[in-house]
Amino acid sequence: MESGAAMNMESRIEGARARLDEHVRAMVEWHFSPGTGCPYWLDWARSAGWDPREKVRAFADMRRFDHFDDEVLRREDPARFVPAAYRGRPYNIFETGGTTGMPKQRIGWEDFRTDYTEFSEHYGDDFFPKGGHWLMMGPTGPRRLRLAIEHLANIRGGSCYFIDLDPRWVKKLITMGELKMVRLYQDHVVEQATTILRHREIQCLFTTPKLLEALAERISLVQAGIRAVFCGGTTMTPQYVRFLIEEVLEGSVRFAPTYGNTLMGLAISRRLTPEDNFSLTYYAPQPRAVLRVVDPKDPDDEVAYGEYGRVELTTLTREFFMPRFLERDEAIRRPACDEFAWDGVGDVRPFQSGSRPVVEGVY
């Protein structure tokens, strides 16, 4: 039985790898063909002196690209990333960062819907009750997340209430040592959410771990009628996950932790089993995005399973092409599992967080 299951797993992994290679060929063809590609990448290919369409035939060939420099997303006008095939269609501009200076900008049309539809399908009808209304408490503004959560609520038959939090201001307050103002701002945000929960029927919640804690210090989420929480944003150690599940969610509200950002979309965490000991593992929405855990000293190489390394993200959609971006995060490389036939990233935390202070804020 066991060897049969192992063989089955092996063939699923092989199948996923083949689908990824095929997807890589299609996306490279799309982004580097004048009829479909965007000015930025077409210009890049001209100056690089090689044609990715010829050289990149599988995901392993992606190493021919240098690590993507995200400064490009601050420097270049977003219009330079409009694929020829999308010319004339207005686009969404999504931002990340921006506490000081220019934020990074990514444009998009349908990607966020695709990502969140897939997320929705991964969870059954009961997890986030179909037809239930949502509350999003977290960064809205120029972020993809705001539209994505509303789409998620809508495709599951519900509507979504929003409470905004401006993480740029929070980071600034922390840097200025204004702890008191940080607390007042957090109270202001959580108070608004409490008011909505008291007066409206809401079953599903999206928020960040710290705001979730703060909310549950004011009201019982169970008594407020919350059935499931979708959470993402900051580091969640196993102890923190245990605390959230056992105490904040009172051992009964369902919990869907995710890892994601504007450049990737969102990586879903596999179901926790007792053997996981509350250690989370996230899986990228492959083949549209690929996460690798690489050796920080030689980012061409992946680290061994079970070891920490730097997270590398490659995004491959028709709307956005971003090869081998080194994230400001590190994680443990974890193998494929029943739910996902490709590698995952475990216990994500800020890159080199053991050796330097990191501002993560209240969000």
Added chain:
Amino acid sequence: MPETIHLPILRLGRPYRSMDRLKLDAGAVRLEVSLANPGLIRRDLMGIASARAALRRHSAGALAGHCQRAAGLEVGGALPWGDGGDQQGPEDYVRALSALTGLPHTLCRANMRKVGDALANMPAVIAGLTRGLPLEIFDTGVTMRDGLAVNYYPAAESLGVALPSNSPGVNSLWLPATVFKVPVLLKPGREDPLTPYRLIQALIAAGFPGEALGFYPTTHEGGDALLLACGRGIAFGSDATVRRYEQFEGIQVHGTGRSKVLLGADWLDRWADHLGVLVESISANGGRSCINASALFVPGQRDEIADALARRLAAIEPMARDHPEALLCGFANPEQARAIDARIEAHLQEPGAEDVTARHRKGPRLVEAHGQTFLRPTLVVCDDPGHPLANTEFMFPYASLVEMPVGRMLPSLGPTLVVSALTGDAEWIRDLVNCPSIDRLNIGAYPTNRVQWEQPHEGNLFEFLFQRRALQGDLGALGRAAA
């Protein structure tokens, strides 16, 4: 293979094993300390009402009695050590604490006795803080004084204390809160989780309700959570710590002490008789306390006094931690010792300062000995009180010595935790007792580390935790309620 002992978080009476742990080498034993995530502390505070209710079931007099019984247990008893059923005797505690902090056994014992004395003298300590109010004030909130009702009420539901690791004796500061019926949540210093844990175990063994005591080893962020959520908080630390919390009126910070010895013109001729007071002020407890003198002001004979004092200080040599005469503490983090030494050397390059101890000591200030890194005692003579080495303090026996007329001493003080003024000059003493820069004042030949239980020290905990309210009208029912 040393034994591993696990110190759990004590969640107001409930031991909790965290998945985040700090591993420490405590000599014969290895310690694993459970670390609390910040939210866990705030969550426990949601149930603080039951902690207060548990305290209300005891009279303040009974709680003071528990403290006195705990004194004997703390100094001489075997108490639970971690959650594995091990027992910790006083010498186990001394050896482990010494291994963790670098404090020699002598000082570990002295600090243990100091904390034990604070417990044993609890009624006197509290009388000093409340100016003699009867303990019943903590049962009823009201007492009569000269026919007038006096009502005090707690300003907060709990007290959070972020403890340092440099001197276990500071634990004596929070102890009175237990009799005030204010639940206490402690964040131990990184290198000394043992002292607060042992104290809590002694109090519980003596009859104190465990629901009213919290032990939360945690991160800096957890320390913020504890201090901010408790209603009242006490933190220890540097000037940076003071700046961090000064925006919160509910948090009292014990920063650098900058304690000083001032020599009056009337005692100048007798300075040689009091060298011992100067040496003790600078070097007691390994120079680690904020009540150690870090500056001396003298009205004359600077070079003679400096040379004689430097000779005495330079004679204090690093010894093994278990040596019966050891006084200097090794640095738990050798990098810290190296950084301090480099800073002193850099400032000595500026004109107007001389390390007088360098003439007398048997080697450099920074020394590796007995398997530890030490800084030898250092006395620096400064021409001007504005020199960077003149009004600073370090975590080893260090002091500056500046000559100035008596009339310039008080204007030059700056915020000072303890002043020992060696003088009998009535006029100057009047100025001293009215000086707003001094927290604690010793008049006469007393070292800065002198403790008198009846006097409040390092901030009055009672005044910090309680507020007085005007109370008038028909108060007869109050007496019946108390009965």
